[in-house]
Amino acid sequence: DGGLSLLTILPPKQIRELALSTPISHKDVHHLSKITFSYPRSLEDLLQDVASLHESASGSAAPTSLIIVDGLEGYLRGPGVSGGLQQAEQSSAAHISALLYDTAAFLSQTLEERANSLAPCRVIASFQSEWEGHAGGDSSDPVLSVLDRYFQVRCTLDQDWNSALAVAGPQDTWHVYLSGAGITEAPIAEDEEDSSLAREWRLVICPNRSMEFTMV
Incomplete structure (x- = not known):
């Protein structure tokens, strides 16, 4: 795991609660040093954090090989989203998903060129739908339909x-x-x-x- 670099994006409130309830042992310090935590407070901040990965990959640090975004729904419905609610959520979902997709492709190429790694950069994002029902039924959620265009699984x-x-x-x-x-x-x-x-x-x-x- 010498070259593994991870970006974890979580809501600030959730991180504060996690930090208080989950003590970190000394043996975890080495692994945590490979993880970059980001606390964007709005969709605009999230977009900037993801876009900045292009610049960081040009430095001496190991390129990010895994991007985790938790609570994506909070950014799609939070500050920085304008216009009609449903249409704005779909537009924002497409914007951040496309940026994540392009960034992962860029980082995958950088990993292959610099580290001779065949493993691509992966993206994991969580989204809690407001539409109730079994997964087969929540496919009618328009935001999920947008996300499915960019996330293959x-x-x-x-x-x-x-x-x-x-x-x-x-x-x-x-x-x-x-x-x-x-x-x-x-x-x-x-x-x-x-x-x-x-x-x-x-x-x-x-x-x-x-x-x-x-x-x-």
């Missing part, structure tokens, strides 16, 4: 309120499944089982915060 978390596991105790039960044009499947024999090809799992978060995954 969507990982959906759908809380299972009716599951016996959810009713029996305080643990949370979720359905996790993948969709999108970027999913590829390799043929396997009928008597074989390959978990790497699974598209849907059940996730149980226990009271002690441990997580259990099972294929569906």
Whole structure:
């Protein structure tokens, strides 16, 4: 992991709460030194932070190989978004998604040229839709439709309120499944089982915060 560089973009309020509740041990300092935390307060700030990666890649530091944007919906609905609400959200979603896509492509080329790395720069973004329903139904969310044009794989978390596991105790039960044009499947024999090809799992978060995954 010597050349790995990570940019993590999270809402400032969420970061403050996380910093208070999660102490950092000394052994994590080395890994944290490879992570750049950014706290943009508006869509404009977010766009500037992502665009600045082009300039930073021209320096001596290792090019960013993973970009994580959490709470994308907060920037699309927050300050800096003008015009009609729905149309503005779709326009902003297309703007930031296109910039993330282009930036990742640029960084991937830089990684290949400078570090001789075949692994491209990846982008992970979280978005909480205001549209209720199962993932198959929330495809009508116009913002998600825009995001799907740029992100080849969507990982959906759908809380299972009716599951016996959810009713029996305080643990949370979720359905996790993948969709999108970027999913590829390799043929396997009928008597074989390959978990790497699974598209849907059940996730149980226990009271002690441990997580259990099972294929569906």
